[in-house]
Amino acid sequence: MADRVLRLGVVGLSRGFDLTRATLTADPRVELVAAADPRAEARAAFQAEFGAPAFATADALLADPAVEVVYIAAPHQAHLELAAAAARAGKHILVEKPMALSLADCRAMTQAAHAAGVHLLVGPSHGFDPPVAWAADFIASGAFGRPRMVTATTFTDFLYRPRRPEELDTAQGGGVIFSQAAHQVDVVRRLIGASVASVRATTGVWDAARPTEGAYQAFLTFDGGASAALTYSGYGRYDTDALMGWVGETGGRKDPEAYAVARGRLETAAEDDLKAARAYGAGAAKAAPPVGHEHFGLVIVACEGGDLRLTATGVEIYGPQARRTVELPLAAATRHGVIDELWAAIVEGQPPRHDGAWGTENLTVCLAILRSAAEGREVAISEIEDFA
Numbered sequence: 001m002a003d004r005v006l007r008l009g010v011v012g013l014s015r016g017f018d019l020t021r022a023t024l025t026a027d028p029r030v031e032l033v034a035a036a037d038p039r040a041e042a043r044a045a046f047q048a049e050f051g052a053p054a055f056a057t058a059d060a061l062l063a064d065p066a067v068e069v070v071y072i073a074a075p076h077q078a079h080l081e082l083a084a085a086a087a088r089a090g091k092h093i094l095v096e097k098p099m100a101l102s103l104a105d106c107r108a109m110t111q112a113a114h115a116a117g118v119h120l121l122v123g124p125s126h127g128f129d130p131p132v133a134w135a136a137d138f139i140a141s142g143a144f145g146r147p148r149m150v151t152a153t154t155f156t157d158f159l160y161r162p163r164r165p166e167e168l169d170t171a172q173g174g175g176v177i178f179s180q181a182a183h184q185v186d187v188v189r190r191l192i193g194a195s196v197a198s199v200r201a202t203t204g205v206w207d208a209a210r211p212t213e214g215a216y217q218a219f220l221t222f223d224g225g226a227s228a229a230l231t232y233s234g235y236g237r238y239d240t241d242a243l244m245g246w247v248g249e250t251g252g253r254k255d256p257e258a259y260a261v262a263r264g265r266l267e268t269a270a271e272d273d274l275k276a277a278r279a280y281g282a283g284a285a286k287a288a289p290p291v292g293h294e295h296f297g298l299v300i301v302a303c304e305g306g307d308l309r310l311t312a313t314g315v316e317i318y319g320p321q322a323r324r325t326v327e328l329p330l331a332a333a334t335r336h337g338v339i340d341e342l343w344a345a346i347v348e349g350q351p352p353r354h355d356g357a358w359g360t361e362n363l364t365v366c367l368a369i370l371r372s373a374a375e376g377r378e379v380a381i382s383e384i385e386d387f388a
């Protein structure tokens, strides 16, 4: 263990935490010193795995002086209250995406962190994926001139994974706009490196049994004239991992023969039971080690002087005369980019990229997607900001 470590307390031993767990365990810059979750089963598993206290409430964790950074991995609706309490307790904050469900909540969180003099980061999200970060830096170098168009297309089975009732209710933050557009918007903003100016979108609610958005298309224009076309479907039919060498979203090997598995499971058991079986502490098998980087499906960037395509192992570069591939080495665990940014902020005093303002802008675009689809028109981002 290094001399200086980030002493992290996790609030919400959720699926989100479980996906980040390998990173938190493997990275010598981090020590998991506490957790909080109302589920006794999850607390017992955490204590057994990390030999650290697990509390029934966030307040108890926030009172623990051993905790320096709070990783808020509880459901979206709890982010504001938990972040505000963490800031009051003088703890740095890493909060899962989406940052919150309204711009007012995002602003309150940012202000609370600012007033307390603590850092607030929003993540992990796919904007941290190494191929995205590498491509963004390459684009920013100007080697291919300005970025002009991004195509981002993701087809998953998101809507049929076991859900809490509120995850199927848009008013409570359910559906793919809050949970998945938050990633896709993060990726394209990171690549283009400018603010979104307007959005024209449609959304799809195609399954009456799961009455929230399961799909969307959105056309984003950016300050400076670039644009991005986003397509997402979580209806569990086509799978864009087919375009990524059958490396799944979290970097693991995926079985190309498996089809409609998530939908099939929902027909065989109660959804609550399926959800509980997948939760941290329920004894589910650990994820296989990554064979590729985390990714969010097909992403192609057209710059004035060349194109880039992100893959699960690196970046394909299509220049004026030649084409080449940059392979990016895999780390022991994915998601280390989040720790890099957290470390740089807290230990080295560098302002984080994925700060409260960044997370707020991501949410603004998500809200603009919903508004544009509801009103059937292009929506300026300034309208959403004024409204919130």
Ligand SMILES: NC(=O)c1ccc[n+]([C@@H]2O[C@H](COP(=O)([O-])OP(=O)(O)OC[C@H]3O[C@@H](n4cnc5c(N)ncnc54)[C@H](O)[C@@H]3O)[C@@H](O)[C@H]2O)c1
Pocket: 011, 012, 013, 014, 015, 016, 017, 019, 036, 037, 038, 039, 042, 057, 058, 073, 074, 075, 076, 078, 096, 097, 098, 123, 124, 125, 164, 179, 279
């Ligand atoms: N970055 C990613 O890849 C990723 C993946 C999945 C989820 N997430 C995010 O993680 C967050 C949690 O979602 P999920 O689907 O993983 O949740 P989940 O349903 O798997 O688990 C939620 C957990 O939070 C606990 N909890 C609820 N309220 C709490 C509170 N006030 N204090 C402490 N614990 C509390 C519950 O007991 C449960 O263990 C969401 O914001 C989601 O967007 C991110």
